Amino acid sequence: MRNDILPAFQTFIAELRAIWSRESDTQKRMELGRDALEKLVRDPDLQAHSRSWPSTEGHKNLLFHTDADYGFVVNAVVREPGRFGSVHDHADAWTAYGVCDGCEYLERFERLDDGSKTDYADIKRTSTTIGRAGVCDLVAPWAIHAEQGSNQRSAAVILRSQVLVGRVLQHRYDEHTHVVSMGSGPTQIPYELRVG
Numbered sequence: 001m002r003n004d005i006l007p008a009f010q011t012f013i014a015e016l017r018a019i020w021s022r023e024s025d026t027q028k029r030m031e032l033g034r035d036a037l038e039k040l041v042r043d044p045d046l047q048a049h050s051r052s053w054p055s056t057e058g059h060k061n062l063l064f065h066t067d068a069d070y071g072f073v074v075n076a077v078v079r080e081p082g083r084f085g086s087v088h089d090h091a092d093a094w095t096a097y098g099v100c101d102g103c104e105y106l107e108r109f110e111r112l113d114d115g116s117k118t119d120y121a122d123i124k125r126t127s128t129t130i131g132r133a134g135v136c137d138l139v140a141p142w143a144i145h146a147e148q149g150s151n152q153r154s155a156a157v158i159l160r161s162q163v164l165v166g167r168v169l170q171h172r173y174d175e176h177t178h179v180v181s182m183g184s185g186p187t188q189i190p191y192e193l194r195v196g
């Protein structure tokens with residue numbers, strides 16, 4: 001990788017590539033990838049760098065890396081104060097989500113109905129984790145969840161097991177009306193973690 005890219009990020013990508021080359025199981029790759037992400041989002045240089053990232057308001061993600069050999073993707077999301085996310089899944093992809101600045105609320109839901117009615121889901125929130133800088137969450141395929149902002153700006157790095165946007169649609173869930181809809185993932189904005 002080029003020498004004007006943040007060293008902590010270069011180390012992270014090298015670690016991920018080593019994991020992907022020696023492990024073949026996606027869940028195992030992502031469990032180890034979550035540990036590597038945890039190290040990244042606890043890195044003071046990465047945390048400081050993240051304070052300059054642009055907002056991703058308007059259903060966008062910063063796109064840091066798409067691995068040409070292994071297919072994993074590294075994104076970031078930057079929430080404005082008071083930003084609330086929607087309840088959704090990531091279809092068949094695994095996702096590790098690591099907060100690197102500010103504070104977020106990571107919510108998990110369970111489905112109470114049997115899934116037999118089209119466009120309907122009865123969901124109940126089962127947990128809320130406070131995500132401060134350094135906290136990582138691993139989200140399995142089809143797991144229903146939401147990442148909510150707080151009263152301060154927040155930034156998070158996302159590791160996805162595969163490209164999602166443009167390949168498959170994700171479910172969105174309305175907790176109150178029980179309506180399920182399908183939608184594309186966030187717009188990808190290429191962004192380099194340059195130093196100097």
Ligand SMILES: [Fe+2]
Pocket residue numbers: 088089090145146147
């Ligand atoms: Fe998500």
